[in-house]
Amino acid sequence: MSNPSLRILLLNPPHTAIGSRVPREQLPPLGLLSIGGPLLDAGFAVELLDAEFGPLSVDEVVRRVLAQAPDVLMLGHSGSTSAHPTVAEICARLKRARPALTIVYGGVFPTYHWRDVLLREPAIDVIVRGEGERTALRLMQALARGENLAGVPGLAYRRDGTAVETGQAEMILDLDEYRVGWELIxxxxxxxxxxxxxxxxxxxxxxxxxxxxxxxxxxxxxxxxxxxxxxxxxxxxxxxxxxxxxxxxxxxxxxxxxxxxxxxxxxxxxxxxxxxxxxxxxxxxxxxxxxxxxxxxxxxxxxxxxxxxxxxxxxxxxxxxxxxxxxxxxxxxxxxxxxxxxxxxxxxxxxxxxxxxxxxxxxxxxxxxxxxxxxxxxxxxxxxxxxxxxxxxxxxxxxxxxxxxxxxxxxxxxxxxxxxxxxxxxxxxxxxxxxxxxxxxxxxxxxxxxxxxxxxxxxxxxxxxxxxxxxxxxxxxxxxxxxxxxxxxxxxxxxEYALAKPARRGIAIRTLQAGG
Missing domain, CATH: 3.80.30.20 (tm_1862 like domain)
Incomplete structure (x- = not known):
């Protein structure tokens, strides 16, 4: 059973790309919502802070996260390379203000740069590598139960001061297995x-x-x-x-x-x-x-x-x-x-x-x-x-x-x-x-x-x-x-290939070849 007292905040950090700043319109952060759906279904308390609205300044992001006082902060952005410096700044300031906060980071950039991120950004505790629905859910369940993270494939974290990874996560063959948490927006x-x-x-x-x-x-x-x-x-x-x-x-x-x-x-x-x-x-x-x-x-x-x-x-x-x-x-x-x-x-x-x-x-x-x-x-x-x-x-x-x-x-x-x-x-x-x-x-x-x-x-x-x-x-x-x-x-x-290709176990796998 999940620990209902474990409160999770999903943060879509502000982006500095020109294309994101000029239009007055905003699209929802699908990646975070895809993580949120399985967490909600597992009984976790989940909220979303979309800092692209405004966009919020780093000061305001930090203020709002601290005000919501989550146990775990999960960050990710579709423009992950160009958003990374902002993510690093937010995480450093939050960790100084609240050292006990667990910070989890996911996306394309940290999936590959996990060694550098863990070496240079001590405020970031765990990185989810590859597609995150199953991995993030297993991570939160392990944290709620106080279990060792080594048993969760698809993670990178520090152990005895050294950056380690737990192997590739197995790809999700059935994309309908997990739902998008649309109710978060x-x-x-x-x-x-x-x-x-x-x-x-x-x-x-x-x-x-x-x-x-x-x-x-x-x-x-x-x-x-x-x-x-x-x-x-x-x-x-x-x-x-x-x-x-x-x-x-x-x-x-x-x-x-x-x-x-x-x-x-x-x-x-x-x-x-x-x-x-x-x-x-x-x-x-x-x-x-x-x-x-x-x-x-x-x-x-x-x-x-x-x-x-x-x-x-x-x-x-x-x-x-x-x-x-x-x-x-x-x-x-x-x-x-x-x-x-x-x-x-x-x-x-x-x-x-x-x-x-x-x-x-x-x-x-x-x-x-x-x-x-x-x-x-x-x-x-x-x-x-x-x-x-x-x-x-x-x-x-x-x-x-x-x-x-x-x-x-x-x-x-x-x-x-x-x-x-x-x-x-x-x-x-x-x-x-x-x-x-x-x-x-x-x-x-x-x-x-x-x-x-x-x-x-x-x-x-x-x-x-x-x-x-x-x-x-x-x-x-x-x-x-x-x-x-x-x-x-x-x-x-x-x-380059972030996910392990699982053995076929009698599952109906929808691939390009199978799809026609």
Missing amino acids: DHDRYSYWGGMKAVVVQFSRGCPYLCSYCGQRGFWSRWRHRDPVKFARELARLHREHGVRLINFADELPTGSRKAWQAFLEALIAENVDLTLVGSTRAGDIVRDADILHLYKRAGVIRFLLGIESYSEATLQKIRKGASVSEDREAIRLLRAHGIISMATYVVGFDEESDRDYWHSLRHLLRYDPDQIQLLYVTPHRWTPYYDSVADRPVIQTDARKWDYKHQVLATSRLRPWRVLLWVKAIEAIVQLRPRALYRSLLHPDREVLKGMRWYVRMGRRVWLREVLEFCFRGGRTRQGPTVAEFWGESLAQE
Whole structure:
């Protein structure tokens, strides 16, 4: 039995990323809610403090946590690398004020950097590595019973002053085994897409593709999906009981199995609820599903983000993207033909680009003709294969809070940072302000598409201006920075897969292969 006197506070720390600070809308922290559901069902007293609202200052976060006086504080953030410095500061101040508080930290960054975190942040007691529903529940049960943590797989902590880990946690094969603790939030506070009441969900976890720079693939270890009918039923319930209108998919690849994705779309259509769906996927899946894209639209899909990454086939092969330029273009065309907005994300910095390369990138994106565009800066993660290829490149941004894909972090030998910014902002402006894009933002005949285009223009211009002003006045860059390896440490690529793949025990395992 769980100890009902063990009070747990889940904390979503404030984030400093530009994209999180500019929009006036806020999405709920799915990771923490996913941890909260199993803890509530086990009888623990659980509350959530979402410090992204405001956002709260560190002083206010500390004050509120101390006022609530939990026995255990659990922290995590979807932008875990750039949020880590803030997490460290909050934990240090809380531990000074209340040494007996047990602090548990989870997320992608601490999963891989657990040794450094435990060495440098004495205020943090335990790290949950990998997906956390089962591990966090077992951890809390062990703490409540006063048991040794060595018997809980998926943890890292200090023993006799040394950082130790308890082995990989076994991945959750049945994603319907644990529920999301939606009751921990006030749905009226969360919105997206122009004021629509919103939630973040996961239909699947993981991705079978081998993109060398991806910081998420190894965290989930294997692609799995939820039961399509049960998942559709949950979304319909959120709409009927809480008025949720916007569903934001956090999946890397929700469409990974055509069979499962089609079953979900058909189940959601049968629920007959007015929902709007946005998410990310691969261009190849859109091309694969050309004959069922009408189901996407009927189910409420209004936008898919497509990772274009580069105009160069050689670069796509180098980073193991597993895609082609022609496939990317066809996916955008198909989405438009079915009244679905395409957002193209394009990453700069994989190679030492010149002015000529940026010019080719602009021409390439104009030929693609996406509805929306977002340029990102390559940001190496220590646990990815890509890290080794840039380990010797100098770092120009030593503030880890800005390792968020929206700040330049790596030095470039051919172009100065200001010139890179000029190209990036010019490409975004030209692509978004070309006549076709303006028509879709001002006069598109589909009202849902028109609303999405106008919302993105309003938000995008504020982010665009904020990025330029911050670069000019609060950039914090250095000309003589350390190398990537000196800044973060040796590669952890050998530890990329965070979860152990369990032996099949007669369980119905939903994987990409089993899903069709």
